[in-house]
Amino acid sequence: MKDARKPYKVKIYPRYGNSRQEGHAFGYFGSAVWADDVFRFLDQHCGKK
Numbered sequence: 001m002k003d004a005r006k007p008y009k010v011k012i013y014p015r016y017g018n019s020r021q022e023g024h025a026f027g028y029f030g031s032a033v034w035a036d037d038v039f040r041f042l043d044q045h046c047g048k049k
Contacts, residue, residue: 007045011037 001008
C-alpha cells in the first residue's frame with residue numbers, strides 16, 4: 001500500500017481466544033474489538049469528498 005501511495009494503518013491487536021482455532025475466528029467473532037477502528041479508517045479515507 002505504501003508503494004502504491006494508498007492510505008493504510010497497521011494495528012496489532014492483543015491475543016484473541018485461548019487457542020489457535022479461536023484466534024482464527026477473530027475476523028468474524030472479534031468484530032467488537034476491531035470494528036470501531038475499521039469504520040473510523042473507512043470514514044476517514046473512503047467517505048464523501
